[in-house]
Amino acid sequence: MKKNGGNNDLKKKSKPPPEYDLRLYVTGATPNSVKAIANITNICESFLKDRYDLQIIDVYKDASVAWQEQIIALPLLIKKLPLPERKLIGDLSETDKVLKALGVEM
Amino acid sequence: MSRSVKKSNTTAFEKTPTGINGFDEITNGGLPANRPTLVCGEAGAGKTLFSIEFIVRGILQYNEPGVIMVFEEKAEDLEQNVASLGFNLKKLQKDGLLWIDHVHIDRTEIEETGMYDLDGLFIRLAHAIDTTGAKRVMLDTIENLFGGFENEGILRAELRRLFSWLKNRGITTIITAEKGLGTLTRHGLEEYVSDCVILLDHRVKNQISTRLLRVVKYRGSLHGTNEYPFLIDEDGISVLPVTSLLLEREVSSQRISCGIPSLDDMLDGRGFYRGSSILISGTAGTGKTNIAAYFADASCKRKERCLFFAFEESPPQIIRNMQSINIDLKKHIDAGLLQILATRPTSYGLESHLVSIHKRVKQYKPRTVILDPITNLVTVASISDVKSMLTRLLDFLQNEGITVLFTALVFDNEKSLQTDEGISSLVDAWIQVRDIEGNGERNRGIYIMKSRGMNHSNQVREFVITEKGLELVDVFQGPEGILVGSARQAQLLQEATGIELRTYAASRKDQAIERKKLVLEAKIASLREEFESVQDELNKTFMEEKLKKEIMERNRQQLANSRNNRNLKNGKNSKK
Numbered sequence A: 001m002k003k004n005g006g007n008n009d010l011k012k013k014s015k016p017p018p019e020y021d022l023r024l025y026v027t028g029a030t031p032n033s034v035k036a037i038a039n040i041t042n043i044c045e046s047f048l049k050d051r052y053d054l055q056i057i058d059v060y061k062d063a064s065v066a067w068q069e070q071i072i073a074l075p076l077l078i079k080k081l082p083l084p085e086r087k088l089i090g091d092l093s094e095t096d097k098v099l100k101a102l103g104v105e106m
Numbered sequence B: 001m002s003r004s005v006k007k008s009n010t011t012a013f014e015k016t017p018t019g020i021n022g023f024d025e026i027t028n029g030g031l032p033a034n035r036p037t038l039v040c041g042e043a044g045a046g047k048t049l050f051s052i053e054f055i056v057r058g059i060l061q062y063n064e065p066g067v068i069m070v071f072e073e074k075a076e077d078l079e080q081n082v083a084s085l086g087f088n089l090k091k092l093q094k095d096g097l098l099w100i101d102h103v104h105i106d107r108t109e110i111e112e113t114g115m116y117d118l119d120g121l122f123i124r125l126a127h128a129i130d131t132t133g134a135k136r137v138m139l140d141t142i143e144n145l146f147g148g149f150e151n152e153g154i155l156r157a158e159l160r161r162l163f164s165w166l167k168n169r170g171i172t173t174i175i176t177a178e179k180g181l182g183t184l185t186r187h188g189l190e191e192y193v194s195d196c197v198i199l200l201d202h203r204v205k206n207q208i209s210t211r212l213l214r215v216v217k218y219r220g221s222l223h224g225t226n227e228y229p230f231l232i233d234e235d236g237i238s239v240l241p242v243t244s245l246l247l248e249r250e251v252s253s254q255r256i257s258c259g260i261p262s263l264d265d266m267l268d269g270r271g272f273y274r275g276s277s278i279l280i281s282g283t284a285g286t287g288k289t290n291i292a293a294y295f296a297d298a299s300c301k302r303k304e305r306c307l308f309f310a311f312e313e314s315p316p317q318i319i320r321n322m323q324s325i326n327i328d329l330k331k332h333i334d335a336g337l338l339q340i341l342a343t344r345p346t347s348y349g350l351e352s353h354l355v356s357i358h359k360r361v362k363q364y365k366p367r368t369v370i371l372d373p374i375t376n377l378v379t380v381a382s383i384s385d386v387k388s389m390l391t392r393l394l395d396f397l398q399n400e401g402i403t404v405l406f407t408a409l410v411f412d413n414e415k416s417l418q419t420d421e422g423i424s425s426l427v428d429a430w431i432q433v434r435d436i437e438g439n440g441e442r443n444r445g446i447y448i449m450k451s452r453g454m455n456h457s458n459q460v461r462e463f464v465i466t467e468k469g470l471e472l473v474d475v476f477q478g479p480e481g482i483l484v485g486s487a488r489q490a491q492l493l494q495e496a497t498g499i500e501l502r503t504y505a506a507s508r509k510d511q512a513i514e515r516k517k518l519v520l521e522a523k524i525a526s527l528r529e530e531f532e533s534v535q536d537e538l539n540k541t542f543m544e545e546k547l548k549k550e551i552m553e554r555n556r557q558q559l560a561n562s563r564n565n566r567n568l569k570n571g572k573n574s575k576k
Helices: A031-047 A064-068 A095-102 B047-062 B075-083 B089-094 B119-132 B144-148 B152-168 B261-266 B288-301 B315-323 B329-334 B350-364 B374-379 B383-399 B485-575
Strands: A020-026 A052-058 A076-081 A086-089 B036-041 B066-070 B098-102 B110-112 B136-140 B172-178 B196-205 B208-218 B227-233 B236-239 B277-282 B306-310 B338-342 B368-372 B403-409 B429-438 B441-451 B461-466 B469-474 B476-478 B481-483
Touching: A020 A031, A031 A052, A031 A095, A064 B119, A076 A095, A086 A095, A095 B110, B036 B047, B036 B152, B047 B066, B047 B075, B047 B089, B047 B098, B047 B136, B047 B172, B047 B196, B047 B236, B066 B119, B075 B089, B089 B098, B098 B119, B119 B152, B144 B152, B152 B172, B208 B350, B227 B350, B236 B350, B261 B469, B277 B288, B277 B383, B288 B306, B288 B315, B288 B329, B288 B368, B288 B403, B288 B429, B288 B469, B306 B315, B306 B350, B315 B329, B315 B338, B329 B338, B338 B350, B350 B368, B350 B383, B374 B383, B374 B403, B383 B403, B429 B485, B441 B485, B476 B485, B481 B485
Parallel strands: A020 A052, A086 B110, B036 B172, B036 B196, B066 B098, B066 B136, B136 B172, B277 B403, B277 B429, B306 B338, B306 B368, B368 B403
Antiparallel strands: A020 A076, A076 A086, B196 B208, B208 B227, B227 B236, B429 B441, B441 B461, B461 B469, B476 B481
16 A cells, blocks of 8 residues: 655654544645645544544556545545545535544534 | 547548447448447346457457456456457456456445545546557446446536547547436436447347347448347357348359259259259258258359258258268368358347358358258247348348258148248249158159249159159159159059050061061962963973974874875785
């Protein structure tokens, strides 16, 4: 599993292994991608502060991840941890749905 | 084959040949180049196979790399499915000519949270196309995406974008879709793919399925609108053009022997025309197959290939049976001049039979084709279907200049002779073999119902099958009708006896004459004898007369003399 290529690593809490391992796949600076980045950052900062690790990966830059993660729809957010793995597509504007899928209590 | 996108602005559509047997013919060149084509049909209609063949043949025959994007089957399943057709997808992938991408979507894993697009799909596709340099793409079955995403609005917009994106890249694409109820596709994809729509169908009639293909729409191009039967076999798909009904074929005036000299004699002495169609009909066991075998044998002896489609007997059976009438078909098979293909009519549908006959004929390129018997095809379809199928078959074969011989079984020879699947009007020559019953035996009579374009005999001949072969014998016309079989032989004997008797009588007469002649001669001899004796008698009397006359003369002389002497002697005598 490649973990490279996040164009803007926003957060990297290095101390304990983060509770939430999130990866956001985007396509350059398309409106949906920009929105998705803003939304997830917002959500993480508001609800999961210091408990998460977020990688943002640009699929344009590395197409091979598209196969690895069976990516069709973008933007795509994959919650690797905590298990079970979940996939969220869309610009993550529906905060309630995102939180529910991430298993975060409000 | 690869054409640039810009060039397609010209009025006529450019076409990309599919390489699928027969399909390019019915579409006048293939699928619209650089455009998407929708292939729809029910499950199992052959959509995937059609698409894969398009891709693989593109690579193998037209040097156009391809991309297969599967939304349904696993990539391995796909490989296995087409391996039976001799397509080695793995090798093509290794050679970098083919890219297979398996798209897996599981709705339960995915949560939709706002606006999204299918850029992932685009990226994958773009990567595949760029890596292989693909000109052909297959999306099988992209409709499955509808099951993977909630937001149909986005999906539709994205599909529209995808198709126009492919078009802009100059990719010839096949999109497969399942047929919906009353619509071509379940999700109305035909709305987006407006250039070419092909419908594959799979119909079951009398427990026998027939695959059919129809070009529903082909913008900017002429195309056949009929349903074309097609066949899937070890060579992939074969589509059969139906409407090639051209009555403009060239005809040959060459004549070929049917293998039975006495039958040739009935046909103006020279047999059938090359490239004509011959129907041999008759009741069961009248020797139709034998005539067919003779015909095959004659063809092979001319060093012309013959293709024998047997619907009743297996090849070894035919070979064995024909040996009994002194025909060695095995020899021809070994020489590669004869091929016997035995299929049960019920093994597949009528159309499939037609397609398979087509294919075999194209492959083997025979000069003569035999179908024995066509009647059995009725078991899989109605008579009208059989007729239309045979019409097309005849047409095809005659266009190729192939002489074709059908045999047909007639069930009741008295009721109607026109039951020959109604093709008797289509064929050029029609020979009827029928039973002639009488005198407690069954014999075969043969006659020519018609034979276009030649002077043919109107006689009924007796058709005799012996271990030496087939023979036509003149039928005797007796007071009670024609005489065949033992009646004929009796007649023959009778005639022979007559001849014998006549010759005997003649010889008797000869003898009588001889005898008469002898008698006559004897009579002549005796008459001559008589005559001779009479003549003798006459001679005798004549001689006697003469003698008498002489004697009398002498006597008179003597008398005269003596008178003179008496005078003298008297004196002397007185002296004494």
